[in-house]
Amino acid sequence: MNNNQEFIQENQGEWINVGQSLLKKRESLGFTASDISKLLGTSASRIRKFELGQPVMMAKHLERTYRLALDSVLLKAQLVVNGN
Incomplete structure (x- = not known):
């Protein structure tokens, strides 16, 4: 098994x-995968x-920006509900 395969196997569960x-x-x-992909500037x-x-390439970066996008959507929804 090469290093790339080992890396994938070690991290796949996470x-x-x-x-x-x-x-x-x-x-x-x-939201659809397409909706999120448009927010993040990547493909569905x-x-x-x-x-x-x-x-996927730059998985940690994608994870962080994905979380940020979802948190932003939640915050906007809460502001609307609260009338702000």
């Missing part, structure tokens, strides 16, 4: 957990791969 968590949060907000297929725990 990637799946993170991806599934973000998928559930996205779906609870009524990259979002779906990430959510399935598959390796």
Whole structure:
């Protein structure tokens, strides 16, 4: 097994957990992978791969920006509900 395969095998469980968590949060907000991809300036297929725990380039960066986008959507929704 080469280093890349070992890296993927070692990290896949964490990637799946993170991806599934973000998928559930996205779906609870009524957003599609395409909606999020447009917010982040990436492809919907990259979002779906990430959510399935598959390796993607700059995964940590994608995770952080994805979380930030979802938090931003939640904050905007709360402001609307509160009349601000």
